[in-house]
Amino acid sequence: MTTGYNATTAIETDPRRAEAALLSRLAAQMLRCEDLGTQGFPMLAKAVHENRKFWHLAAADLAGDGNELPEALRAQLISIAGFVDRESARVLSRTKSPEALIEINRSIARGLFAAGV
Secondary structure: OOOHHHHHHHHHHOHHHHHHHHHHHHHHHHHHHHHOHHHHHHHHHHHHHHHHHHHHHHHHHHHOOOOOOOHHHHHHHHHHHHHHHHHHHHHHOOOOOOHHHHHHHHHHHHHHHHHOO
16 A cells, blocks of 8 residues: 555656546546535636636647557547537536546546556
8 A cells, every 4th residue: 555655646647647637637626616615616617617627728738640549449539629628618618517627537536546456
């Protein structure tokens, strides 16, 4: 079991674990803001923006020639990034809750953590 400094080092040296930790953190931020209701919307907007930025960067990396993931997985993740972008716009226009964004981040983070074991 990794604790304390060793846990931080493990996350910093394994890109999958670092991405998983970031996705988990972003999901937690959106969840906390949602719990605050209308008062939390400015913080929610910031968290959604950061999440959207992560997914834009991920999509660009996935579309790049140097990405070594299987083509089918890359296509699925790029599709998820597109959904995140559209869903983020709905959340920011206050027509949807961030629930789908939170669940996507959690699911992908679980997969990344499992792959890093």
